Amino acid sequence: MSKDSLDRLRRRIEDLDVALLKLLNERATVAIQIGKLKTQNGLSIYDPTREEAIYGYLAKHNHGPIKISDMNRIFSEIISVSRKLQFTAASDNSEPPVESAADRNIGVLSGNTAVYCILGNPVAHSMSPLMHNTAFTLLGIDAIYLPFEVEDLQEAVAGMKALGIKGASVTHPFKTQIISLIDEIDDTAEKIGAVNTLVFEKERIRGTNTDWIGAVRCLETLLTIQGHNFVVLGAGGAARAVVFGITSKGGKAIIVNRSGKQGSALAEEFDCAFVPLSEIESVRGDCLVNTTPVGMYPREDEMPVPKRVIGTYKAVADVIYNPLQTMLLKEAKAAGCMVASGFEMFLYQGTEQFTIWTGMKAPVKEMGKVVYERLATK
Numbered sequence: 001m002s003k004d005s006l007d008r009l010r011r012r013i014e015d016l017d018v019a020l021l022k023l024l025n026e027r028a029t030v031a032i033q034i035g036k037l038k039t040q041n042g043l044s045i046y047d048p049t050r051e052e053a054i055y056g057y058l059a060k061h062n063h064g065p066i067k068i069s070d071m072n073r074i075f076s077e078i079i080s081v082s083r084k085l086q087f088t089a090a091s092d093n094s095e096p097p098v099e100s101a102a103d104r105n106i107g108v109l110s111g112n113t114a115v116y117c118i119l120g121n122p123v124a125h126s127m128s129p130l131m132h133n134t135a136f137t138l139l140g141i142d143a144i145y146l147p148f149e150v151e152d153l154q155e156a157v158a159g160m161k162a163l164g165i166k167g168a169s170v171t172h173p174f175k176t177q178i179i180s181l182i183d184e185i186d187d188t189a190e191k192i193g194a195v196n197t198l199v200f201e202k203e204r205i206r207g208t209n210t211d212w213i214g215a216v217r218c219l220e221t222l223l224t225i226q227g228h229n230f231v232v233l234g235a236g237g238a239a240r241a242v243v244f245g246i247t248s249k250g251g252k253a254i255i256v257n258r259s260g261k262q263g264s265a266l267a268e269e270f271d272c273a274f275v276p277l278s279e280i281e282s283v284r285g286d287c288l289v290n291t292t293p294v295g296m297y298p299r300e301d302e303m304p305v306p307k308r309v310i311g312t313y314k315a316v317a318d319v320i321y322n323p324l325q326t327m328l329l330k331e332a333k334a335a336g337c338m339v340a341s342g343f344e345m346f347l348y349q350g351t352e353q354f355t356i357w358t359g360m361k362a363p364v365k366e367m368g369k370v371v372y373e374r375l376a377t378k
């Protein structure tokens with residue numbers, strides 16, 4: 001083989017690469033136009049049927065030597081990049097694609113991949129990995145979110161620091177215990193007395209709480225918080241975030257709890273009324289909010305209050321998200337109340353975490369969609 005013919009072939013490759021580059025950018029420009037049109041017409045940017053059709057005509061037109069399986073891999077990247085461009089160009093209301101942790105190409109993990117995690121015990125049931133990995137994949141963020149079932153929280157914190165973890169969710173039973181192990185917490189987390197979000201900044205770990213934001217967003221799907229009365233069942237960790245949310249948004253909370261000691265302590269702290277659970281029928285309010293675990297899987301037949309009190313409320317919310325519709329919510333619906341499930345609270349505490357960690361607007365619809373679909377098929 002002469003040097004001349006090698007140079008000639010290399011020049012030919014360069015010409016082809018330049019032509020490919022031009023074609024790829026032309027394709028991307030058309031994809032952006034399609035994305036804008038879809039958004040204007042309220043259509044989903046992600047269209048799995050259309051993407052399947054693309055692979056279908058590629059298979060028909062591919063005459064080699066590249067195998068169709070390799071061609072599909074190349075086009076999967078091209079389609080993924082186009083989709084990202086469409087999302088960037090589209091309005092805030094655009095609906096992100098269905099991609100989940102399972103779709104993530106693990107092969108792309110590298111030493112630069114940012115690692116986020118959830119600390120809890122148990123955590124196997126947690127929907128947070130599915131939700132956050134979906135968002136990372138969708139927005140093309142080089143990051144992964146892992147579940148860690150923790151025995152010793154102190155060691156886990158040291159380990160996270162050593163490994164360069166970028167952020168973490170904290171769940172049951174560590175939301176209070178974590179406070180003494182980190183460098184600072186913000187005013188909100190301090191007032192709630194619990195941390196559900198960690199941000200690692202250089203050598204420091206900062207704690208905050210997004211549960212209350214989830215609670216507020218959830219309740220606001222039912223009625224404005226300001227000026228309304230909320231009867232909060234329970235006085236544990238979830239109740240603290242809910243009561244903080246209600247009172248900081250100008251609503252009035254009435255705490256109803258089984259144990260007088262815990263209930264009245266919470267009521268005193270947030271300057272609210274307290275009523276023992278045994279006297280629930282004497283209480284009146286606009287919205288009933290269950291923050292107890294009563295009715296949670298696997299004891300789905302249980303209700304935290306007698307059926308007859310439910311109909312006295314305009315709206316009923318439950319912090320439980322497994323099942324999506326608790327017995328309480330089913331009865332409330334039957335009684336003509338507006339209802340919201342713990343799914344909303346869970347979703348919005350997570351989307352807020354995502355924004356804190358990445359500085360980006362969370363793809364709310366899609367994060368919700370993957371979690372909802374997973375819960376609905378459980």
Ligand SMILES: NC(=O)c1ccc[n+]([C@@H]2O[C@H](COP(=O)([O-])OP(=O)(O)OC[C@H]3O[C@@H](n4cnc5c(N)ncnc54)[C@H](OP(=O)(O)O)[C@@H]3O)[C@@H](O)[C@H]2O)c1
Nearest residue numbers: 234235236237238239258259262291292293319342345346
């Ligand atoms: N959707 C979300 O994002 C989200 C976030 C956080 C938590 N949650 C859910 O919220 C629920 C509570 O979690 P938590 O962390 O607040 O728990 P917690 O701190 O243990 O508090 C539980 C509260 O429920 C009351 N309670 C428990 N069993 C009861 C029963 N059989 N009858 C009457 N009251 C009862 C307890 O009353 P006493 O004071 O009398 O013991 C306590 O006030 C769990 O189902 C959790 O999964 C959901």
